[in-house]
Amino acid sequence: MSDRVIFFLIQVLNGVQYGLLLFLVASGLTLIFGVMRIINLAHGSFYMLGAYLAFSFAERTGSLWLAILIAVPLMVVIGLALEGLLFRFLYVRDHLYQVLLTYGLILSLEEVRSIFFGDDVHGVRVPDLLNFSVKLTPTLSYPVYRLFMSAVCIAVGAGLYLFINHTRVGMSVRAGALNREMVQSLGIDIAVIYRLVFALGVALAAFAGMIAAPVASVFPGMGNQILIISFVVVVIGGIGSVKGAFIGSLLIGLADTFGQVFARQIAGMTLYMLMVLVLLWRPAGLFGRTS
């Protein structure tokens, strides 16, 4: 193979790998919207909290794995608490209230982060087991941890698919998304389903932050950047569709990568141009339902 082809393929790998990480964040966002109709602007903040928790626990325990094991349940608890204390009052309210609440949460969580972890940039060590690279060309190596991240994202995506499409609880989740009253009258406690889905969404975002921490580094405001891109992903994929989020993530990952390679002058716009094109073609997104 010629050099050009090899580097092209490496760029495809870059795009897919970036896209898969986006999927992990965007899936939680789209799930929460799809099931509960909540626009959660604080989703990026959960990503940031996850990263900071991973940093903090990894620092103390010396192991990222252990840190993730402690931090994920902690984030689930935080998710359950937030749902019980705040979000559950908003299901019947207008989207504007949700935007207000979740925007307020962004500011509050940023302040909480500042109090507990400070405002410094931190690095998280790649676990020793995966701290090596594979040589792709004489000059370029690929960190194995990045490949591992992609594998984890695929595994989580597959798990999510099985959970939603092939379990009883998943069935209730799908039913609840379609018709809340009907599900309730069939004797399923929809409040519990909602709480579960919300906690799951929070945990997904935080988990993404945790496994991305070694390559993304940990810094204030890191959630806001990923939040905007995640929204683009969700809109392209169709709001509420996990499958759409998956395809959307890969598209965005590739568009961003090749935007930087082939159209550097407009690299900042390629994502949004893709979004415009998709919406012109399918106004509800690739897999969105028009209601």
Next chain:
Amino acid sequence: MMKESGPVTRRTILKGLAASAGIAAASVFVPPCFAVGQTAKIKFGLMLPYTGTYAALGKNIDDALRLAISQRGGKVGGREVEYVVLDDESEPAKGAENANKLVARDKVDFLIGTVHSGVAMAMVKVATDNDTMLIIPNAGAAAATGPACAPNIFRTSFTNWQPGFAMGKVVADRGQKRAVAVSWDYAAGRESIGGFKEGFASGGGNVEKELLLPFPQVEFQPILTEIAALKPQLVYVFFAGAGAVKFVKDYAGAGLKNSIPLVGAGFLTDGTLEAQGDAAQGLETTLHYADGLDVAKDKAFRPAFKKATNRDADVYAVQGYDAGQLLAAGLDAVRGDMKARKELVAAMEKAEIDSPRGKFTLSKAHNPVQDIYLRKVMGLENKFVSVAVKALADPARGCKMA
């Protein structure tokens, strides 16, 4: 009852008259050109980031400036100092409004700030409109001492051009010819790369490609792949903060560190070394400050700053400290008389600042003419290697005073 509630009696008026006569008599004996004897405090308006990403930088500038003043007994030009502090949040949209607050509401004698270039340029605008004295203790935007330069605007830090130019010279002197430059697509990055290109070209080097990312994106993998494909002799980067941490780590992770040397403006490895870990070891950068300088002032400054704040001094602290020294140089010369504006500006222009970074003077455009150091990362320090360029002045393009 009347006497108690109305303290103004004939006697007090007489006392007042006598006192003012005394003051008038006393003022006969001082040099006539400055209105000395102003007992009112002089007001410094510190507009710095106290929250957000740059909070640590703002705090170091603030503390070091106060240290410089307190080392002079808390007085400059014979007047005590009152600080008016305002958090600029590094928010350019609020820049003009905040600076106006200090100028119009608080009536500060000096505006001092800030870290973020966008906010600093808003301050430059306000200072120009109101003819207020301004000292910039960090932001390196070319315009402040370029097209927007003015007699009342000073800077104690650097221009983005300066470290870039110095690094270009260093690598050109090593005989390198082909480089790739990487940064975010924003003013600071473009100015820094511009400086590097100029320095590099002066020795026959050529920047073959500029890879600019949308600010503040940190997904560097596509760029690293492109660097590997281009195979330049070296890569010059301008990143700071979180972007610097991530780029340095990703560069090492991609296996490029050993085959294509990475060099940059000093901010690449300043205040970020702990987070960068092994990936930063051995990296060379250029800046107007370094660890391990053989400068007497530095050896006195570092322990003093540590004692005052319990934190280690850094380049931002030095810039804040020198803002304090520049203020003192100007105000001492006019004995605290802000009305003697011409003399004040002239004194500041002529000042030779005995800085921890080494002595420096100001250019006609009011930017430091200073040595730029080549540094190398060793452990958690940016160790001094050599003087990259001696007494380097920014070209101050577009400045009418230069």
